[in-house]
Structures are given as C-alpha cells and as structure tokens.
Amino acid sequence: MSNPPQKELVTGQQWYAPGAEIPDVDQKLYALQNQCTDCNVCEIACSLVHSPEGELNPLLSRIRISHAPSVNSRKATHGFGFISAICHHCGNPPPCAEVCPVDAFYYDPKTNVAVIAQDKCIQCMECVPACPFDVVFVAPDGELLKCDLCGGEPACVEACATRPEMNNAGKQYTRAPVLFHADAKAFRSVMQQKPEKRDEVGMMQAMLERGEISSSA
Amino acid sequence: MMESRLLRVNLTTGEMRAETLPHALFERWVGGSGINNWLMWEHFLEHDIHCDPRSPDNVFVFGVGPLAGTGSGSGVKGRITFKSPSYGIFGDSAAGGKFPYMVRFAGFDHIVVTGRAPRPVYLYICDGNAVLCDASHLWGRSTGETHALLQQELGDYPSHTHTLTIGVSGENLVGMAGVISDASRIHARGGGGCVMGSKNLKAIAVQGSGGIKVHNPQGMLKWSADFRRRIDANEAIYGFKRRGTLGAVEMYQHIGSHFWRNNQGCLFRGDEVRSDNWVRKYHKYSEVCSADCFIACDGRYKLDGSESPKAAKYAGESFRRPEYLTTASAAGALDVRDWAEVAHWGKLTNEYGMDNQDLSCSISFLMELKEKDLISDRDVAELFGRSQRLEWGNMEDIEACIHDMATRSNLFAELFNDGPYWGALRYSQRKGQNFMKYATYGKGGASFTEEMRPFPTWMNNMAVASRGADHLKGIGLIEKFQRRDLSKRYFNGRTEAADLTIPDLKGASTALIENQVALINSYGVCLFHWMLDPAGFAPEEYYQPAFTEVTGIARTPEELMRDGERICNLEKAFNSRLGLRREHDTICERWMYEPTTEGMYPGSVAANMFEPVLDEYYEWRGWDRTTGLQRRDRMEALGLGDVADVLAAEGALARE
Amino acid sequence: MIRIHTQYQSRFREITGIPGETFELEQPLVSELAWKIAGKYGDRMESLLIDRETNELNERGTMYVDSKGRRVYMEDRLTDGETIAFLIGIAGG
Numbered sequence: 023m024s025n026p027p028q029k030e031l032v033t034g035q036q037w038y039a040p041g042a043e044i045p046d047v048d049q050k051l052y053a054l055q056n057q058c059t060d061c062n063v064c065e066i067a068c069s070l071v072h073s074p075e076g077e078l079n080p081l082l083s084r085i086r087i088s089h090a091p092s093v094n095s096r097k098a099t100h101g102f103g104f105i106s107a108i109c110h111h112c113g114n115p116p117p118c119a120e121v122c123p124v125d126a127f128y129y130d131p132k133t134n135v136a137v138i139a140q141d142k143c144i145q146c147m148e149c150v151p152a153c154p155f156d157v158v159f160v161a162p163d164g165e166l167l168k169c170d171l172c173g174g175e176p177a178c179v180e181a182c183a184t185r186p187e188m189n190n191a192g193k194q195y196t197r198a199p200v201l202f203h204a205d206a207k208a209f210r211s212v213m214q215q216k217p218e219k220r221d222e223v224g225m226m227q228a229m230l231e232r233g234e235i236s237s238s239a
Numbered sequence: 240m241m242e243s244r245l246l247r248v249n250l251t252t253g254e255m256r257a258e259t260l261p262h263a264l265f266e267r268w269v270g271g272s273g274i275n276n277w278l279m280w281e282h283f284l285e286h287d288i289h290c291d292p293r294s295p296d297n298v299f300v301f302g303v304g305p306l307a308g309t310g311s312g313s314g315v316k317g318r319i320t321f322k323s324p325s326y327g328i329f330g331d332s333a334a335g336g337k338f339p340y341m342v343r344f345a346g347f348d349h350i351v352v353t354g355r356a357p358r359p360v361y362l363y364i365c366d367g368n369a370v371l372c373d374a375s376h377l378w379g380r381s382t383g384e385t386h387a388l389l390q391q392e393l394g395d396y397p398s399h400t401h402t403l404t405i406g407v408s409g410e411n412l413v414g415m416a417g418v419i420s421d422a423s424r425i426h427a428r429g430g431g432g433c434v435m436g437s438k439n440l441k442a443i444a445v446q447g448s449g450g451i452k453v454h455n456p457q458g459m460l461k462w463s464a465d466f467r468r469r470i471d472a473n474e475a476i477y478g479f480k481r482r483g484t485l486g487a488v489e490m491y492q493h494i495g496s497h498f499w500r501n502n503q504g505c506l507f508r509g510d511e512v513r514s515d516n517w518v519r520k521y522h523k524y525s526e527v528c529s530a531d532c533f534i535a536c537d538g539r540y541k542l543d544g545s546e547s548p549k550a551a552k553y554a555g556e557s558f559r560r561p562e563y564l565t566t567a568s569a570a571g572a573l574d575v576r577d578w579a580e581v582a583h584w585g586k587l588t589n590e591y592g593m594d595n596q597d598l599s600c601s602i603s604f605l606m607e608l609k610e611k612d613l614i615s616d617r618d619v620a621e622l623f624g625r626s627q628r629l630e631w632g633n634m635e636d637i638e639a640c641i642h643d644m645a646t647r648s649n650l651f652a653e654l655f656n657d658g659p660y661w662g663a664l665r666y667s668q669r670k671g672q673n674f675m676k677y678a679t680y681g682k683g684g685a686s687f688t689e690e691m692r693p694f695p696t697w698m699n700n701m702a703v704a705s706r707g708a709d710h711l712k713g714i715g716l717i718e719k720f721q722r723r724d725l726s727k728r729y730f731n732g733r734t735e736a737a738d739l740t741i742p743d744l745k746g747a748s749t750a751l752i753e754n755q756v757a758l759i760n761s762y763g764v765c766l767f768h769w770m771l772d773p774a775g776f777a778p779e780e781y782y783q784p785a786f787t788e789v790t791g792i793a794r795t796p797e798e799l800m801r802d803g804e805r806i807c808n809l810e811k812a813f814n815s816r817l818g819l820r821r822e823h824d825t826i827c828e829r830w831m832y833e834p835t836t837e838g839m840y841p842g843s844v845a846a847n848m849f850e851p852v853l854d855e856y857y858e859w860r861g862w863d864r865t866t867g868l869q870r871r872d873r874m875e876a877l878g879l880g881d882v883a884d885v886l887a888a889e890g891a892l893a894r895e
Numbered sequence: 896m897i898r899i900h901t902q903y904q905s906r907f908r909e910i911t912g913i914p915g916e917t918f919e920l921e922q923p924l925v926s927e928l929a930w931k932i933a934g935k936y937g938d939r940m941e942s943l944l945i946d947r948e949t950n951e952l953n954e955r956g957t958m959y960v961d962s963k964g965r966r967v968y969m970e971d972r973l974t975d976g977e978t979i980a981f982l983i984g985i986a987g988g
Contacts, residue, residue: 059528059535060528061529061531062531063310063312063463063533067460069450073456075452076452077451077452077453078310079448081448081450082450180460181464181467183467183533183534185480186480187909473955474906475957477906479985486983486985489905493904493960493982494964495964563987564987719986725954773956839962839964840964
C-alpha cells in the first residue's frame, strides 16, 4: 500500500499546563443542517484520511450523520432530515479536555484544536458524556475519536458536495455544500445570502401559485 | 492486493462458509456484476442450467463492487444475479441505498445462496458471522414492515441494521417479484424476489463494524475531490439533484417518448402529470441519498391530503418521491393522471415488492383489450373473480390488480405473473384468440414503459439486453440525445450514431455502451454520474484511476473496455447455453410494425431499421450473424477460452 | 430580422424563471440565439448552454431541439417563427 496517512492529522503538539490561557479555535466546522442528505461521504473521507492502514469505516469517523430527531432528545429517531454531528470546537479548554483525568489533550499549534493523545488516553470515556454535542465517539476497539480538523484542511468539508438552491420545505438557501470550515461571521453571511434573482426556484413556485405559469409549462 | 470475501449459504443443509475471493477474480471480472456473473456461471456448471428457476437448483447471488462506499461519491449499487423465473434467461438487477456497503462493512463483497430452506428464514450477517434465523413472524408482511421489524429485533449495535427483503409477491412466487433494499429501493427486474421466495428466504439483514481497505487512500481521496469538483461545477446536475429522473417527464413529453395507455400513444395526458413541478408542490420533506453519493437525487414526501382532490384519500402517506419509471408505469401505461396516485402506486409496488414495468404492462394490456371490446365484462369477471372495471387511470381498479398479483389470488395473477408476454400468450391460448399484437415486450418477454419506436438503438437494446428487454444495458444515449460529440469521439469522427433517422452505428452504440455499463455495474457504482456526463468522461477513462487506487490493479482504458466486453460475453454465454439464438433477440409486433401517431417522430416503426441494426450489433460483438452465437476467436482474445469450451460442448458456439 | 420562440424546461426554466420567450435575431443562426440567452441570464446559463472549451453548444446533459425533434447546433440556420426547446437530457432508470 502506498502513501499511508498519519493517524492524527495535526501540524504539531502544543501542550499547556492546567489553568493556562489557551487560544480558541478561530475557524470551526459549520453545517447547513437541513441540506444534509446522509450521503456519508464525509464519514468515509474522515475515516480514510485518519487510517494508517488505508481502511475506511464510518464507525471510525469523527463526524457522524444521523436522522434528525423528531422529539426533543439527542437519541436519533426516524424523523425527516439528517443532522451532521460535528465537533463545535468549543472555547479552549473544551469540556472534553477539562474532564480528562490524565490531561491527555494537546493542541494543534496551527488551528488550536484540542486533540486526544492516544498514547496517554486511558479510555475512561469521561470525555464522552462531557461533550455537550455528543461528538466524542468510541471506536469499536475502544479508542476515543475526536475531530482534529485535519490540521486545518478538514477532509469532511472537501468531501461535501454542493446542494442546489432550495430545500424542499420551501426555505431558500444559496447554492452551497452542507459543511463549512469558516469563522462565525463568514458562516452567518452564507446563511443569510439570498440566491440571485434569476436562480430563485422560489420565484418559480410563486409564479405557479399565482397562476402566471401552469404546472404543465 | 484486493482483499475480498464471499459467503456461501446452502439453505437446504444450513451450511455456511466464508471464502477469500482471489485477487485474480478482480483482474478478470473487475468486481460487482462481473464477479456475480462468474459465480452464477460456476454454479450452473455443477447444476442443471435448464432447471426450473423456482426450484432449489437455482442460485441467488448478491454482490457489491470494489468502488462502492470508498468515498468515490458515485453512489453504491448492490447487484443481484440469478436465473430469471419470469423470463427464463439470465437475470440481474441493481439497487442502491445503504445495504450494499453495509455488507462490505460486515465483511463480505459477495453472497451466494443455493438450495431451499425447509421453512421461512432470514440470513443475518454480523461482522463476518452468519446465521439463519426463523422468519415465520415476518412471512406475510410487507417489505416496509419486515425491514422495521428486523431493525427493531437486531438493534443498532454494532451498527445500524440494513436489509434486503421480499414482499408477499416473492413469497407467492410471483415471477415479477423484486427484492427491496432498505425498504425503499427495488431490485425490480427479472424476478429476483421470486427466487428468494422459492428458497424460503424472506430477507438478508446485515450489521457491520469492520472497514473496507483501500489500496492507496491518498490517491483515492484526491480522485474523489476532483470528481466532486466536476459534479459541483456542472449546471445540469443541479436539476438532477432536485428531481432525479423525474426530469425525464417534461423532456419526454416534449419529444414524444412516453408510453401512454399500453403504448397506444407517446404523450402523457393530464395537466398535472406532464410536468415535474410536482417536485416543488408535493415534495415537502428531506432530500435523501444512497450511500457515498455526491449527487443525492432522492427525496421523501409526505402527503397532507390537500395537494389535489385525489390526494385527500392518501393523507399522511409518505414514501420516496417517484422516479421516472414509477411515473411512466402509472401515468403512462395506466394513464393515472394524479400525482398523489402515482406516488401511491410507487409505494404499493415497493411494499408488495414487484416490478412496476411488467406489472403495469400486464394490466394495461388487459385495459386495452377491454377498451377495444375484445374482451367482455364476463371475461374480466373470469380473470379477476369479481367484476372489475379495468378503466384507464382508475386507481381503485389498479390497486386491486396489484393486490391480486402479489397474492396470486386469481386467474389474472396466474396467467400474468411472469409478465405481459407470457400473460398474453397464455390468455390467447386459453381464449383461442390471438391477442399478441396488443402485448408490449422485448427479449425474454420483458416489458419497458417508454416509447422507443423512433429510436433504433433503444429498439435494439430491447431485443438484445442479456437480462431481457431493458435499456440499462445498452442505454441509447448517443442516439436519443443526438450526441454528435460522443459519436465523433467513439466512432472515428463519424456522426451517424447521433442520427436517429438512419441505422448506421446504432448496433455499434449498443455494443459500446453495454461494455461501459458492464464496467459501472462491476465497479459497484451508480450509472447516473456517468449518464449525466459531468465532464464528458467515460467509465473506462475517468473511473480508471479510482479503480486502481482502490484495488491496486493497474489498467488502461482499453483494457477496461475489454474487461467490460468480457463481462457482457459471459452474460451472453449463459443465455446461449439456455438455447437463445438470433430469433430470440426480438421485440413485439406493436414496436416492430405499428407506427407512432403522435409526438415529434410520428410514423416511426422499428421494422425499418431493426435487422440491419441487429446485424451491426452482432458484427461489433464478433458474433455470428445468422445464429447470434459467439465465435471462438473473439472469446479467446477476451480470455474466455474456458467459456468457449463449455459452449462448444453444448453446440452453443458458432461453427468455424 | 427574424423572431424565434424559446421553450425552457427543468434547469433552464429554473434559471430563467419563465417557461419561454421570444427573441428577435439579426442573423437567423442558432449561435446568435444561444449567445443572446447566455448574455441575458448570466454565468449559470452560459455554463449550461455553452461548452466553454469549444464555444459550441454544450451537448452534455442537455438537449436542444427544433419543432421536428432534431438537435440544433451553433451553425444551424433558423426559420422565422420557429420554436427551439431547451431541455435536459436525462433517461429513466
């Protein structure tokens, strides 16, 4: 097999003493949640890029797609729509790192992302319920999986294809992929973008409803 | 080195065995469909190929190709391969969803099922282990119910549960019964569900926490990123992302390529169904996807009952949005004019697990006989065991027919469950009258709900497709969309393949595209990424690096085309062993002789070009023109000398 | 000067927002019609309609037909009053 990737994709290891000031992650992962189609390419890419053995497996991914819950519960139920469960790169130190009894977290100097040092991790799983977003995962062999942002070029974002302008609830978003690696302001501006007038599929729908064009046009 | 495993299941003895599939098999057959074919070929070297396909001697093969689920973004398609109970010839069918790649995570790429279980069972595969479980509580249930029960029983550990199921139609050995992947996608053609039912196999359920090994991960990721960029840059694909193959509705309405009222016409009637604006009006819920797909063309709807006067009856109903052939079989063949009813037809045919093509053409054949007063009310009562209106577009009638067929509960179902050809033949014999000119079918007696008389390549597809009349082997894109660019590219600058008014290069197009389609089916990915042509690429060129990055097998595009040709030739060899010759590469009277009367190409019949196109197809294939049989020299050149030996011993190889 | 009617389907209609319109052309050529449409509706229409490498009509995933169902090409001549339809080329599966 050629070109085996590294297990963790980081630019280096920056360790901080407990209580030290740690800079926050500037560019995080964001998702246009109601655009997700459950294609799973992000899960496949994440697992593949982190596997030295060239093995892909969604159960080794640090991003997970699940059915959107149709009740107010984190447990996935078969509601319509899908949710990309992404690491939100909480303010440093994140809750997962704070509860770690053996201080097994270091930080990528380029991105300031908290990363689990697998050689120090004792797999106590305290970080799992500590995560407010349920995005610290446990691999089938017990390893704890947390997003490392791939050293600043997240594979999931690269793998995410663009969705067309309008989702089916009639809400309009501009043409965009589901996943973004951006700062908060940039992502908000994506959310607030209106499509170009001529691309407005909603305009078509409005014309249909006003009878300006017939359904068989 | 390609690492892959096969699970052999003998339902008669309950014995199961895992085997490693040798790397050499991928070098010879690419994977997926190609390896499935070989596994079936080997089976019928040891079992009687002339067996009743509903007998334990038949085989049911499931396979998924090496690119499936590797991040190629090209979708995943599982393939089932079997001897067809309805057509009596080579049978195969594809479907997507998540089941196919979960089989890979469970540790297998192929499953071969033989024999017959003594009582209903389901096969449960979990992380390399397989067990046969009692399915008596599932027997009699719809595909959706079966899927839900299995998910409940097997839970979410070590992974979500994914399934292949049959409906009551498969249980009742209905020849047109299909197999449903994850309750929502059907392996429709050829009666795979009937084969499973004949083996008392209600379902296959899988869970898997293992992974798939890729030879060169960085190379694969790089290829995938490039593919994603091409898809995202292609403006036409955004339309497909929104509406899937439903986009064909308006296009076909414009040129006259629909199959209306048993193909008496080629345009849909009814204001609503002539357009895909349904996608915006009715399609209120999420967009969904097969696994590993950048296009994500699917969607789910839920009717609130206000969408149309007829929708009120189906308020609350939810399913996948109809695709083109769901629409063509309902709004076309049966003249259903309300989208809520089209959607309902799609849901029912999936829940019962039947091919909507053969089912709709069986019903529409009888509707035409009734319309023309060729059968009386009494004849209809005899067929259905009750009075039945058999009115075009009457959904109550149609729903009753679906139920009858699935439960095989009356003479209609007995006569027509192998499709419209066999149904028309049996009914004609029973009545002592010749009704064959009203039946629509091609090779094997399979039907297909599109108007094809103006399209000589499509008519050729219907006559020669290995699994029975179908376009998904030799898809006539070059001709139907008049692709001068592809004609020039593949035929040395000639443009005739794109001119549907002449026979030239039509048989050649079928041969070429069959080879390309064989590759896609063997890679294990969806046809539509190629069909939509995001960058003018071809399966043997664009996918070639991906194939190498995943399998480690080096190939040039020319070698891959030869692989595709080899795969097609094995399918042909199977049919030759069954006694198929040139005279079986045929189509129905309506398509051959009855001219079209509407659309943009009125006055079209297949007869004008059928024979020269067929001659050309055989020539390009290197097969004997008179018999249609393969020749040894071409077989040897493809590395099929062993296959040629078998054919020669049975008188199924062209004489030198 | 000739008048040509257009019909738009699917992705074409989503971009234009209308089912069809009429153009006046000085040259009775498909190329003039095509470039007028591309110019009127911007980059997305141009990318759908025109193959930017060859400046021919993009054949991939599209279908442009006259009233006899024949595909038209840039060099084809148009007749006053005829209709050209802009369709997406997709088959069922």
